[in-house]
Amino acid sequence: MTTQLTDFSKRTEKYRNKSRTSENARSFFIFIFSVIILIYVLAPVGWLVSSSLQSEAEIVSVPPHWIPEEPTLKNFDAIFFQEFKDVTYETRRKVDPAAGGYIPSTAKDLIPSMWNSFIISVSVVILNLVVGIPAAYAMAKIRFWGRQASVYTILTTRVIPDIALVVPFFLVIKNLGLLDNVLSLIITYLAVTVPFTVFILVSYFESLPDELDKAARVDGCSRFQTMINVFLPLALPSLVAVTLFAFLTSWNEFLLALMFTQTIASQTLPIVVASFTSDFTISFSFINAAGVVAIVPPVILAIFFERYIVSGLTAGAVKG
């Protein structure tokens, strides 16, 4: 009996140690992989931020300086404060691009384009919510003829790549007389983002019990009040997810913006930043500074909504 007990305790000890070792090894590997993925994701952003603080000469130095040796705010100064200098074929040699003094001719458009991007993104977010929430609530909780069909139709539109839609979109926008107007981008971005918004919200609303809907209606809510008083507060994480998605999509979109905009009346940030490369020469430092400016609003948004993001993005996935 005693020997048996010792055997047991030895075995317990063995398993305890074994599990501890494997637990440690597991944590270690998970840590290593996390670091690798983190570097993979963050390195470009790190280089963007670092190089925005470097002079043109330092950027092109080999090996690259991850930490600027002579950090400078000249690039940002150029974006926000420097007077526009007309660069022509004749004058381009007067300022040496390598010295960082070179400023693209479209630099003055950067801040106005950022404003355009902001207006467009915010409008798209608001309209997405205005259209997407009632649509998703109806599809999730109201039984009507063609409900399934409408869910699938909306989803199907996302199967088509944007490039295939450029020509039809262009014709529509042209006939509406909206070329080179921010409205053209608001309209087309809605077409791209609303299906995703509806899809995420439908699956979230569907995961909320029907009885909750019934309880609210018996308690004295109309359908609309039920949506506002009961479903919206509960769907907050999903709403944050779709808000971010719509904002980022609109903020980053390039192809459609390139097609429909011509002047700074409607050009968005990606278009203007891209135009920096199409001048006589390329100023990496300036482009990178512009890049840093461009990621500030989305980053602020993400930090602000951070605690909702994870639960929101997985919310739809729980019930697929």
Added chain:
Amino acid sequence: MARILFDNVTKYYGSVKAVDSLNLEIKDKEFLVLLGPSGCGKTTTLNMIAGLEELSEGDIYFDEEIVNFMPPHIRDVAMVFQSYALYPHKNVYENIAFGLRMRKYNKSEIDGRVRDAAERLHIEHLLDRFPSQLSGGQRQRVALGRAMVRQPSVFLMDEPLSNLDAALRISMRAEIKQLHHSMQTTFVYVTHDQAEALTLADRIVVMKDGVVQQIGTPDEIYEKPTNLFVASFLGNPPINLLEGKLAVEDGKAFFTKGNFLMEFPGDVITKLSSHAGKSVTLGIRPEDVNEKGEAATGTVVSGTVNTVLPMGSEQYLSMTIEGTEVFFRLGKELKHKDGDHISLDVNRNRLHIFDKETGESLIWG
């Protein structure tokens, strides 16, 4: 405050008939229980009263008014759900107050009513908590409170006790009954639990496949079931059923199955005589027997005890009659062992007999 009338109401889901030409009058201040297995249309019926489901055909009246297309928030009804359906983002106080807020009651009125309801349900100390911090029984009370404060003219309950444990369920039954007495309003209660129905109801509506099987007081439903389904749905353990033939000879009516013979009492012979020779099903409730020493043919069931199942306060005996296993309920003072041969005297005034084909009761139909 409200009488509810179903006038030939039918409800389709696609091509499925969930409720089939329902005619039912629910009296003012009545406690009516809709009883049936799942999928029998009882919840659909309840939802139609609430206005949560539209009807396909027929009319529903509240008192004299047709309410077919009146949305739920206009109808003066309150509802308690099986899953409680509390608002997860609101605390108990706000859950209970929500219906009053939507109806634009003033603040002091709301506060008074919420605290009064909370006191009656013994949940005053929980008002600041959120539903996720409550036990099942507490959530059930909050759900009751939410329905109570509005003092609705119709109180609807959809299996409100199904998610509670057995002990709590019995004490909540008593509370719901008291609630009905004190609120003096019409209650419609859906359940698949026959014990709940028998305890609570003024009248029971037994449903199956969207069709009403029988409407009556609990005693009527239990003692005079009009068909085989009602007889077998109520009772625990369920009624014993034997298939055989009905014989009428010399002014006496018998049920026969092989060597087994059961004679019916004189007062039902007139009802049975026209069915002589038919294939029938005999029903004997497990409790309708008494111990008897001698074996007189036609009034007793006798045989060998297969198993004795002691239940604490009583015991069940199983025996086999002509190839069919039957259960009888007896007092625990009787000492029987497996394998004993016994005879049990049948209370023949409580025998049930059903047409084998239609399932209709030949006595109560």
